[in-house]
Amino acid sequence: MDFETAKKYLLNKPETVLDFPFGADVYVFKVKGKMFATLAIGKMGKGDGSNNDSSNEPGNKHWWMNLKCDPDEAAILRDIFPSVIPGYHMNKALWNTIILDGSIPRGELERMIDNSFQLVVAKMTKKMQTSILLHF
Numbered sequence: 001m002d003f004e005t006a007k008k009y010l011l012n013k014p015e016t017v018l019d020f021p022f023g024a025d026v027y028v029f030k031v032k033g034k035m036f037a038t039l040a041i042g043k044m045g046k047g048d049g050s051n052n053d054s055s056n057e058p059g060n061k062h063w064w065m066n067l068k069c070d071p072d073e074a075a076i077l078r079d080i081f082p083s084v085i086p087g088y089h090m091n092k093a094l095w096n097t098i099i100l101d102g103s104i105p106r107g108e109l110e111r112m113i114d115n116s117f118q119l120v121v122a123k124m125t126k127k128m129q130t131s132i133l134l135h136f
Helices: 003-011 071-080 106-122 126-133
Strands: 016-019 027-031 034-041 063-068 084-086 095-100
Touching: 003 016, 003 027, 003 034, 003 063, 003 106, 027 106, 034 106, 063 106, 071 084, 071 095, 095 106, 106 126
Parallel strands: none
Antiparallel strands: 016 027, 027 034, 034 063, 063 095, 084 095
16 A cells, blocks of 8 residues: 555545644544544654665655554554554554555555544544444
8 A cells, every 4th residue: 555545545534634733744634633543754754764875765765654553453463564563653552653565465454544543433422423423
């Protein structure tokens, strides 16, 4: 999954808006004002440095996506996928950072996004949940 595909999938979630509270380089996806995902190049907009001399070239950097996750599942995903790491600048027990390097199947990424969205919605009031569920 590349940046554009991830962005489109995230924005297709009901009541989702794009925000930039951390600067223009960090895309923050919110449902009813609550963050459920972020997207940025490398270390949340600072580049991942994985390409040494060529790390300043935009085409050589991977996008990083932060997603909320159940703590037990977060640990399991980190064990299964090398490109899933503890949430960068997030609560490491509740968030994972997924490096979009093509190593995780699209269906699994979509499942992780759906799960993050559902975890955030589940903490909302019943009234807010109902207004979101009307879109399904």
